[in-house]
Amino acid sequence: KAEIPEMWSKLDDETKKKYNDAAEEKAKEYREKLKEFQTSDEGKLYIRQLKSTSRRNKVAKAKDSFLADMPKKPNSALKNFMMKNAKALKIKNPDVKGADFRKLLTDKWANLEEAEKTEIQNAAKAKQEEYEQKLEEFKKSEN
Secondary structure, rough: OOOHHHHHHHOOOHHHHHHHHHHHHHHHHHHHHHHHHOOOOHHHHHHHHHHHOOOOOOOHHHHHHHOOOOOOOOOOHHHHHHHHHHHHHHOOOOOOOOOHHHHHHHHHOOOOHHHHHHHHHHHHHHHHHHHHHHHHHHHHHHO
């Protein structure tokens, strides 16, 4: 690495100028292509998405920093059911993926006996009430 600056310093002015001109030409070409991209529909979409992602990341970071003690919202009854049954259903249906797999789980939920469904819903409701109580306490505190 230290050899490169030494090699550069040994070059004559004409050779250095050749390399500097080539670098400037490449930089100019890059700036033109960048400007062309930024004014294209694809470029504008990319920039919007980049800004949106940046904003979301800033908000998430701020929430993590300033609202670390804020209680986490509990899962719904359906989500709890899905998490509990996903592994077993995946073993029975290894070829089913994505939305189709989710549909299998929701169908299984829809066909669940009322007593079992009510039990899961009551547990989720209790956790939701507990969350709401903790959230109220959090809002009243100096956070």
